[in-house]
Amino acid sequence: MHPALRFTALAQLPVRIRLHARRALDDDFENAQSHVVWLMEESRKIHAAFLDDASHDILPLKNLLPVVFHLLDPISIPTVSALVAEDPRNTDATLCRVLPALQMLSAIPNAPPEVFVELWPRLWSWFHVIDCISVQQSTCTQPPERFLPEWVMLGALISMTHNLTSPRVALKPAHDTPGFMPFLGRQWSAIASSPANAITHALYALINTTIGELSSDCTSSILDELAEELVEGRPELARLIVDGMEHHAVPCDCCREDSVTIRNLVNLTGFACMSPPHLVAIRSTGVVSALTKLLVRIAQDEFEFVYVVDQVLRILVFLLSPAENYKSLPAALDAGLLKALLHVMRNDHLRDVSPEPILDFLQSIVPGASLHRRYLRILAPRMDEVGEPTGLRVDLREPWDDMCATVRQHLVAMSEFEAPENVDWTVCRNSECSAVKPRRELRVCAGCRVARYCNRDCQKAHWRRRHRDGCAEEQEVVRSPRLLAHILTRKFRTGATAWEILFHQLLFLEGQSLREDSDSAVIPVTVVSYSAAADVPDVLCVLPLPADADPIELATASRFGRYVVGISDDRSIRMLQHGTSGANARLEGLMALLNLVPEGRSIPVELSDVAREIPTLFAGLVALAKQLEEEEETFF
Known part of the structure; x- marks a missing residue:
């Protein structure tokens, strides 16, 4: 003994x-x-x-x-x-x-x-x-x-979780006991379903602290144990986690500030994001809104919350990634995402928070979402609410201004694009249609409101061949290729000459081999930087891919954000094939220019060096640009 x-x-x-x-x-x-x-x-x-x-x-x-x-x-x-x-x-x-x-x-x-x-x-x-x-x-x-056995039962765990010598050593016997974590999950659910008062809030803090200490070195499997004895399993556990964050997002008179409890909830959320089944459950319970509200609260607090704020930001970056088509962004914006970011960038107590997740928002997520009219309309009033902020961290001031400038540019582009005098730029969805009508108003499918056709015959033909099975799926996808095309064209016309664009496409083709498995001609497409800070926008290129391929992602060494345009469906390929009359001529001309490069040499990355070192190549660029301009080629 x-x-x-x-x-x-x-x-x-x-x-x-x-x-x-x-x-x-x-x-x-x-x-x-x-x-x-x-x-x-x-x-x-x-x-x-x-x-x-x-x-x-x-x-x-x-x-x-x-x-x-x-x-x-x-x-x-x-x-x-x-x-x-x-x-x-x-x-x-x-x-x-x-x-x-x-x-x-x-x-x-x-x-x-x-x-x-x-x-x-x-x-x-x-x-x-x-x-x-x-x-x-x-x-x-x-x-x-009169009778609160839960109170003393969980209170006994304080001796272990708050042990002055080693909580982990004290908790090890409990951690090694089969069935203890499911037992805690069931107690958590029972407390959460009780009437809210000072006692239940204290019980909640006790059990959360215990779970946090037990799960500090574990993986997402801890969630399966916690959900094991819950009636609804994973969805119920997800609600417990989200409800906990909702509770701490609002000041409570009976609860003292407890960074440990908040940290534990955030850690459990991180575990859920690493486990696809739990991720599905926690997404559906409003985790994005709850995390954002919590961030708004703790980011303006006087307490030291550096670790928690950093974790919340990284989880939100994951949940709001472009791979999810920004579908959770409206919930984050409604919960105060922009205000939360400003609080983080202003709070001296949070000066050690890594800029990396903040830059993900400023240079990728928000500007990328602003390419979609649906999200751009939501962003506009939120940007007006925050106004012109002051007192931001020096290293984040310029990225914030760049983001605001990008959103404002896209708002102007959207107003132009939706003006009555502008018409639909989409091509016919029927892949067998040979007509080239990039500026004609097309018929829209009444089911998905996405597919467009020249006439009823094209619509019938595509329905019989393919669209009958894909119409319902189209309804779930948010697309905005027409606004994107308008933004890019607008930038090309105001920021770069034709031969500059061709030069960047030539550099891209120099290091790429044409896809042999593509069922159509490969056409280089130029995508410019979406930052307004540069006088002449940097450009990069992507190629259209067949429907079963992943989007190409190209990174460039620049402080400006680069937003990948995923071109992976037959409609996008057809838009590039039929949207401009000189596409094939441009591709053939660029391939011919590659033959002018001396054997064993690479094309200089600076256009001025090309003019000096390979004058024939530079002259060919100028000539090809002039030819395409005469044919009213629009370089997108």
Whole structure:
């Protein structure tokens, strides 16, 4: 037996406490009960004084462990039949012994962590008894203040989770016990379903802290254990996590600020994102909105929340990635995403937060989403709400201004694009249609509101061949290729000459081989930087791919964000094939220019070097540009 559990440890107690402790060990519990109650109240007072002043002597408390160990003797555990009999005397007799013991234990943060190897089996046995009583009491009409076994049951875990020496060593016996995490998940659900008050809020903090300590070194498998005994499984666990973040996003008079609880909730959310089944569940419960609201709260707090803020930002970047088509962005914007980012960039307490996830928002997510009219309309009023912010971090001031300039540019482009005098630039969806009508108003499919056709014959032909099976899927996809084309064309016409665009396409083709498996001519497409800061936009290129291919992603070494245009469906390929009359001539001309490069040499990356070192190539670029301009080629 550990020395701290032996009766000899009582000798180290102050005399007044020692007398009550010895009498509390009386085998006749009726004689011992009053002394047990006195010890319970005294331990509370000592612990409360320690919380108010850490210099207060708390050493006597750990010497009460022999009393706790004695009161939790499993011999005293009542039979199941006695509990099922629903005789209040059986219940009261059980609780009068065990609840004071657990409350004393909850006030002992200085217990040697190794003592729980021997103490835990007794605790675990009694937890099942108290849980059984709690389930019975939940069907009664008694007020919750009268009977709160959950309180002391979870309160006993404080001695482990708040252990002054090593919480992990103290919690190891519990962590190694099969069924303990499912047990905690069920208790969490029971507390969350109780009426909200100071007691249930405190219980919630207790169980969350315990789960957080247990899951600190675990993987997403911890979520499967927590959900194991929940009625609804993963969806119910997801709601518990999200509801917890919603609770902490709003100041509560009865709850003290607890960064540990918030951190644990955020960690569980991170685990959920690593597990596809749990990710599906937590997405559907509003996790993006809850995380954003939480970020708004903690990002303007005076407390030190650097780690938590950084984690929340990274999780939001993952959840709002372009791969998800920005579908969760409206919820984040409604919850105050832009305000939250500004709070982070202003708060001196958060100056150590990494700029990386913030730049993901400023240089990728927000500008990329602004290419979609649906999201651009949501962004506009949110940008107006934040106005012209001041006091931002120096390293993030320019990226913020670039993002705002990009959104404003796209708003202007959208107003031009949607003006009555502009018409539909999309080509016919029927792949067998040979007509080239890039500026004609086309018929739209009444089902998906995406596919467009020259006439009814083209619509019928495409419906029979392909669209009958794909119409429903089209309804779920947000697309904006026409606005994108308008933005790109607008930038080309204002920011780069024809031969500059051709030069960048030539550089791209130099390092690329034409796809042999493509069922159509490969046409280089130029995509410019979406930043307004450069006088002449940098450009990069992408190639159209067959329908079963992934989008090409090209990165460039530049401080400006680059937004990949995924061209992976037959409609996009046809838009490029038929949208401009000189596409094939441009491709053939560029391939011919590649033959002008001397063998063994690469094309210089600077156009001025091309003019000096390979004048024939430069002259060919100028000539090809002039030829295409005469044919009204528009370079997109």
